[in-house]
Amino acid sequence: MSQSTTLLFGLPGVRVQRVQVGEFGARIVHVITAAEVLPGCPECGVVSTSVKGHASITPRDIPYGEREIAVIWHKRRWRCRESACERATFTESIPEVPPRQRTTGRLRRGIAAAVADSARSVSEVASAFGVTWPTANTAVTEAGNVELGEPEPTAVLGIDETRRGRPRWTQDPVSTRWVRTDAWDTGFVDLAGEQGLLGQIEGRTSACVVEWLNERTPAFRAAIAFVAIDPAAVYAKAITTPGLLPNAVLVVDHFHIVAPANAAVTKVRRRVIWEQHGRRGRKLDPAWANRRRLLTARERLSEKAFAAMWNSVIDSEPSGQVISAWIAKEQLRGVLALARTGADRSQIYAKLYGFYRWCARAEIEELATLATTIETWCPAIAEFIDTGITNARTEGINRLIKQVKRSACGFRNVENSHRRIRLHATRKHRAATAASRALPAQL
Numbered sequence: 247m248s249q250s251t252t253l254l255f256g257l258p259g260v261r262v263q264r265v266q267v268g269e270f271g272a273r274i275v276h277v278i279t280a281a282e283v284l285p286g287c288p289e290c291g292v293v294s295t296s297v298k299g300h301a302s303i304t305p306r307d308i309p310y311g312e313r314e315i316a317v318i319w320h321k322r323r324w325r326c327r328e329s330a331c332e333r334a335t336f337t338e339s340i341p342e343v344p345p346r347q348r349t350t351g352r353l354r355r356g357i358a359a360a361v362a363d364s365a366r367s368v369s370e371v372a373s374a375f376g377v378t379w380p381t382a383n384t385a386v387t388e389a390g391n392v393e394l395g396e397p398e399p400t401a402v403l404g405i406d407e408t409r410r411g412r413p414r415w416t417q418d419p420v421s422t423r424w425v426r427t428d429a430w431d432t433g434f435v436d437l438a439g440e441q442g443l444l445g446q447i448e449g450r451t452s453a454c455v456v457e458w459l460n461e462r463t464p465a466f467r468a469a470i471a472f473v474a475i476d477p478a479a480v481y482a483k484a485i486t487t488p489g490l491l492p493n494a495v496l497v498v499d500h501f502h503i504v505a506p507a508n509a510a511v512t513k514v515r516r517r518v519i520w521e522q523h524g525r526r527g528r529k530l531d532p533a534w535a536n537r538r539r540l541l542t543a544r545e546r547l548s549e550k551a552f553a554a555m556w557n558s559v560i561d562s563e564p565s566g567q568v569i570s571a572w573i574a575k576e577q578l579r580g581v582l583a584l585a586r587t588g589a590d591r592s593q594i595y596a597k598l599y600g601f602y603r604w605c606a607r608a609e610i611e612e613l614a615t616l617a618t619t620i621e622t623w624c625p626a627i628a629e630f631i632d633t634g635i636t637n638a639r640t641e642g643i644n645r646l647i648k649q650v651k652r653s654a655c656g657f658r659n660v661e662n663s664h665r666r667i668r669l670h671a672t673r674k675h676r677a678a679t680a681a682s683r684a685l686p687a688q689l
């Protein structure tokens with residue numbers, strides 16, 4: 247057979263001997279070990295020249311062309327003649343098909359790429375490549391073991407929760423009551439470097455965050471200067487565990503402060519309509535009709551839209567509670583607008599004081615609650631204003647996580663789920679950072 251066929255087949259370490267057409271037109275490629283692969287004993291490394299016999303294996307390979315392709319590798323069995331070696335015989339092996347492996351390396355890489363890059367499900371990829379689910383899953387696991395090492399230290403760590411699957415209802419055998427259980431994962435993201443998703447752990451408690459961090463190296467924990475979280479007491483408790491993260495400072499970002507302020511506006515609006523009409527809001531209620539404008543940032547409303555919103559809410563609601571809540575939200579946004587302006591603490595606190603005073607004078611329960619929340623998280627908010635660190639990157643990663651979950655139609659095995667998600671997120675992240683680096687500097 248010509249050298250060209252071997253080149254075309256392209257599996258390193260073997261030479262194509264002949265190609266035969268089998269049943270139903272399937273091509274059968276007979277290969278032998280390439281001459282440059284010396285028959286060295288895997289035990290002692292001594293090259294043997296004594297052939298003991300032959301053995302052939304049929305490793306699964308990547309699809310090539312429209313019809314099936316089968317590979318038969320005719321190997322030789324060698325005697326180890328090294329007197330000090332305990333191994334009597336060995337067969338030839340090549341890096342692409344190590345001993346006891348039933349698939350070629352390029353097939354396993356192809357499967358892992360299909361699953362990890364495109365977020366396709368393991369079962370779909372398995373059938374596309376003509377292998378069983380366990381074979382495909384093993385290929386993905388191997389890629390994970392190679393590519394997903396221990397996270398490198400990062401200065402900024404983001405922590406966020408994601409729901410895993412749908413809520414489940416289980417019946418308590420004693421009380422016979424049905425209880426809802428939500429499966430949650432906590433994700434850890436590199437917000438300073440280019441590692442993307444660093445890992446996930448089952449659950450969203452303080453204990454599981456501590457557990458994940460304790461599994462990292464002391465150098466990893468010591469390197470963390472900032473931890474960005476949403477204002478969740480359990481995460482804050484974990485981060486401030488004495489001695490766990492000696493150099494870390496908590497940061498709560500813009501998005502996670504505006505969210506409770508918007509929620510307070512909505513709660514006041516709903517309550518006021520109930521008090522006025524004894525029912526839920528309708529189109530004819532100005533506060534309901536303006537519900538989206540009430541949540542839009544002031545500077546993003548046109549003068550006309552702002553005036554329409556303001557006037558109709560004021561006219562329809564004489565107690566002024568809805569507009570008071572809106573003003574509180576905008577005051578808080580004013581505090582956050584100081585981010586990365588170099589504002590010092592006295593400027594931050596002066597603006598915050600205006601917000602607190604407004605909430606106190608309004609005598610609205612929802613605003614009192616909001617002010618208490620902001621007060622609790624005040625140091626972490628001030629850190630955000632100083633550093634501008636945000637957890638926004640975790641939002642992008644949560645989108646990738648959803649892609650994987652959607653394709654998998656639910657995971658039964660948490661470890662498989664975490665590996666696939668991290669592989670997908672890491673590969674996407676690397677592709678994105680490589681693409682942005684490739685852009686010309688002037689862009």
Ligand SMILES: [Zn+2]
Pocket residue numbers: 287288289290291292326327328331332333
């Ligand atoms: Zn040997």
